[in-house]
Amino acid sequence: MAESSTETTFDRLLDRVRRKDRSALARAITVLEREHRAERLLSLGSRRATVVTVAGPPGAGKSTLLGALAKELAHRELSVAILAFDPVSPRSGGAILGDRVRMLESAELPNVFVRSLAARDPSGAGSSRLPALLTLLDTYGFDLIFLETVGAGQEASPLVLLADLVLLVLVPGLGDSVQTLKAGVLEFADVLVVNKADRPDAEDLVRDLSAYYRLVAPTDLVPPILQVIATRDVGIPAVADALLAVRQRYAETGITERRRQEHAVRCWQIALSARCQRVLEEVLRERAAEAPDPLAWREPELYRELARRLHRLADSMETERS
Ligand SMILES: Nc1nc2c(ncn2[C@@H]2O[C@H](COP(=O)(O)OP(=O)(O)OP(=O)(O)O)[C@@H](O)[C@H]2O)c(=O)[nH]1
Numbered sequence: 001m002a003e004s005s006t007e008t009t010f011d012r013l014l015d016r017v018r019r020k021d022r023s024a025l026a027r028a029i030t031v032l033e034r035e036h037r038a039e040r041l042l043s044l045g046s047r048r049a050t051v052v053t054v055a056g057p058p059g060a061g062k063s064t065l066l067g068a069l070a071k072e073l074a075h076r077e078l079s080v081a082i083l084a085f086d087p088v089s090p091r092s093g094g095a096i097l098g099d100r101v102r103m104l105e106s107a108e109l110p111n112v113f114v115r116s117l118a119a120r121d122p123s124g125a126g127s128s129r130l131p132a133l134l135t136l137l138d139t140y141g142f143d144l145i146f147l148e149t150v151g152a153g154q155e156a157s158p159l160v161l162l163a164d165l166v167l168l169v170l171v172p173g174l175g176d177s178v179q180t181l182k183a184g185v186l187e188f189a190d191v192l193v194v195n196k197a198d199r200p201d202a203e204d205l206v207r208d209l210s211a212y213y214r215l216v217a218p219t220d221l222v223p224p225i226l227q228v229i230a231t232r233d234v235g236i237p238a239v240a241d242a243l244l245a246v247r248q249r250y251a252e253t254g255i256t257e258r259r260r261q262e263h264a265v266r267c268w269q270i271a272l273s274a275r276c277q278r279v280l281e282e283v284l285r286e287r288a289a290e291a292p293d294p295l296a297w298r299e300p301e302l303y304r305e306l307a308r309r310l311h312r313l314a315d316s317m318e319t320e321r322s
């Protein structure tokens, strides 16, 4: 009874999100952060919004760029959502809110929505909730959804694996950056931004990047490489142009469709492992309450209990479907 009434409340919230109610959207995101509704939201239909993941080393200017870019896109009558995944500070236990403060300016535009989320697991960045969050923002009707990544190992992050486009932000003076990045996220980049072009060596980085892509990619697939000074709004319209041009080209050549088929499979895998993880955690919690010393647990018993619960989950899914 309690479960079904919260479901109804959430459905009502979704109706309001569909009618572009901002406060309902903010509330629904909070619900998703706290509870497990990822599976339900997966089936809301195919996505219209373009998901752009902004990757790059810490401090490259991702947030500053996003703030400026959102403003530029908003002036072009496009609606934009930004989800910034903040690392949780081990000391305070809370998310660093710097990003939100920096992007406040663009957040005050009516068609720009900014939300920072705590990334409890930096490499996963709330992975099990990500598909649901994307569906939610799409339900609201944004044209573009930007995800700001956090931390290292971004090429394996669900934020990159579920993106329609990846915008990589680099800065001059990172040492031999092209060499170190080569095997990683460079291969995923659809648009490259060399930010902090007010610093020396920006030209060198652009040259190195161009040389790298000329070697590895056919001419027509070399991603655009743009110089930007995000703090001074220099080069931002060109980034918007490049992003929209790549989006159109991918749609026309079937790349978007292919990526989305891959996303659908990944989303399903994410939901599946989230469900299994939840059942496992439940079993472990209950066992810990009965016998606080894990070394005294009998593993076969644990698996039997797990199997019983998974059976029950399967049964309830069959009942729901019929
Ligand atoms: N000189 C210069 N500084 C910039 C530029 N863009 C951003 N910055 C500065 O670089 C610092 C980091 O910028 P952020 O936008 O927070 O970078 P970020 O990549 O979002 O950082 P994290 O989210 O912490 O990884 C800030 O102090 C910005 O003011 C630029 O074009 N030139």
Ligand SMILES: [Mg+2]
Binding pocket: 062, 063, 064, 099, 148
């Ligand atoms: Mg940032």
